[in-house]
Amino acid sequence: MRFLPKANPLYEKIPSNKIIIPDVLEKLGKGGFTGYFQHTAPDFEFYGIFAKGKLLCALSSASGKEKTGFEAIVMLFDKVLSASGEVNVYRMTADLAVCAHASIIGTRLFSGDEVRNIDIKSVFVRIKGQSMNGVVRFYTNERYGMMFYKEGAPIGFYHDSAASIESSPDESRKIAGLPGARVEICSTRTLEELMQYDLLQMVNLQKLWESAKTRIVSAPTKDQTTTVLPVSTFSSISDKKLLDLVDDISEVASAYLSKAGRTFVEKRIKEGGGPAQLLDATKLSIFLAHIEKDATDYDSNARIDEMIDLMKSEIAGRLAV
Numbered sequence: 242m243r244f245l246p247k248a249n250p251l252y253e254k255i256p257s258n259k260i261i262i263p264d265v266l267e268k269l270g271k272g273g274f275t276g277y278f279q280h281t282a283p284d285f286e287f288y289g290i291f292a293k294g295k296l297l298c299a300l301s302s303a304s305g306k307e308k309t310g311f312e313a314i315v316m317l318f319d320k321v322l323s324a325s326g327e328v329n330v331y332r333m334t335a336d337l338a339v340c341a342h343a344s345i346i347g348t349r350l351f352s353g354d355e356v357r358n359i360d361i362k363s364v365f366v367r368i369k370g371q372s373m374n375g376v377v378r379f380y381t382n383e384r385y386g387m388m389f390y391k392e393g394a395p396i397g398f399y400h401d402s403a404a405s406i407e408s409s410p411d412e413s414r415k416i417a418g419l420p421g422a423r424v425e426i427c428s429t430r431t432l433e434e435l436m437q438y439d440l441l442q443m444v445n446l447q448k449l450w451e452s453a454k455t456r457i458v459s460a461p462t463k464d465q466t467t468t469v470l471p472v473s474t475f476s477s478i479s480d481k482k483l484l485d486l487v488d489d490i491s492e493v494a495s496a497y498l499s500k501a502g503r504t505f506v507e508k509r510i511k512e513g514g515g516p517a518q519l520l521d522a523t524k525l526s527i528f529l530a531h532i533e534k535d536a537t538d539y540d541s542n543a544r545i546d547e548m549i550d551l552m553k554s555e556i557a558g559r560l561a562v
Contacts, residue, residue: 242286242302243286243288243302243345244344244378244380244387245277245279245288245331245341245344245345246333246337246387246399246406248403248404248405248406249276249332249405250330250331251274251276251330252330253329254328254329255327257282257321257325257326257327258321258325260328261450262317262318262321262328263318263446263447263449263450265278265328265330266289266296266441267446269291269330270291270294270295270296270439270441271294272294273293273294274294274330274332275291275292275293275333275334275335276290276291276331276332276333276338277289277290277291277330277331277333278291278328278329278330279328279330279331280317280320280321280326280327280328280329281326281327281329282320282324282325282326282327283324283326284304285301285302285320285324285326286301286303287299287300287301287302287313287317287320288300288345289440290341290342291338292338292435295436295439295441296439296440296441297342297435297438297440298310298438298440299440300313300345300346301313301314301317301320309346310440310496311443311493311496311497312544312547312551314444314446314449315449315453315551318453319453319457321453322453322454335432336391337389337396337406338432339374339375339391339431339432340374340389340391340396341376343374343427343428343429344375344378344427346429347376347427347428347429348428349425349427350426351364351424351425353424353425354423355421355422355423355424356417356418356422356423357422361417364426368390368393369394370393371393371428372392374390374391374392374429374430375426375427375428375429376388376425377390377413377425378424378426378427379413379416379417379423380416380422380423380425381416381419381421381422382421384400384401384416385400385401385416386398386399386400386413386416387399387400388410388413392431395410398410400412400413400416443495444492444496445492448489449492452555480516483516483520484516486516486519486555487506487516487519490506491503491506493548493552493555494506494536494548494552497536497543497544497545497547497548498539498540502548505531505532505536505539506532510528513527519556529553533545
């Protein structure tokens with residue numbers, strides 16, 4: 242679970258089945274929004290941090306497992322379409338959005354250490370000396386307080402009973418002094434560095450949304466068998482549908498491997514005789530093996546298994562409808 246201030250709401254507690262999530266995200270981007278988008282459902286949370294219309298990061302958390310970036314959006318869409326939930330959108334200043342980025346996917350300097358075991362004064366000296374951008378959060382089971390920093394200097398404070406960002410650290414200090422209080426400190430890069438990245442420009446939200454709907458529709462129910470038909474059984478697939486599928490696969494590859502991913506897909510599709518190879522189980526296996534090798538050679542640290550699994554899901558979902 243992440244903790245972000247809820248001080249300046251744009252929307253609160255909007256049922257997710259009443260809105261089109263990709264449309265909302267795109268409108269926030271086009272509108273130059275700064276703040277965060279949150280979706281909550283049973284055992285699930287999603288956060289997307291915006292600054293001046295750019296989606297700086299995304300995080301999905303379900304059953305203790307977390308996904309970031311492209312995978313987080315895929316998980317969000319699947320969850321929205323398969324379960325009830327609520328959407329909240331809160332405005333922030335750009336500097337506080339940087340702090341939110343730190344809290345969501347930043348570097349953890351401390352991750353729940355007991356305050357009594359730490360020389361807090363030296364920690365704050367370190368924060369100032371390193372010109373840290375980020376958040377200090379003190380918490381117990383019942384309370385939490387947050388201190389926001391820009392270039393090592395405090396720019397605001399917030400706690401669980403606050404209605405707005407405050408200028409005094411008094412309440413956060415009180416929470417730090419409670420029995421058993423713990424501290425989490427997260428840092429990130431400057432706003433200028435973070436603004437070089439925009440997740441909205443890296444993914445096609447509408448295609449991800451359509452793919453998620455296809456997966457939900459084609460997913461077997463409890464009364465259905467889970468046997469998957471060989472791809473070669475699909476004999477009446479239009480050329481346009483095949484081209485759309487290739488484009489979807491390219492989107493997946495580029496999300497994991499940047500421009501190189503799309504290049505790999507285009508190369509292997511051409512070498513295999515065109516999109517029709519995706520209809521043949523043997524040729525499809527060869528295609529995916531080639532893509533896996535290309536990806537491994539290009540970046541062995543990428544989440545290649547996840548990428549291939551998502552490609553398989555895209556192919557099975559598209560061709561099953």
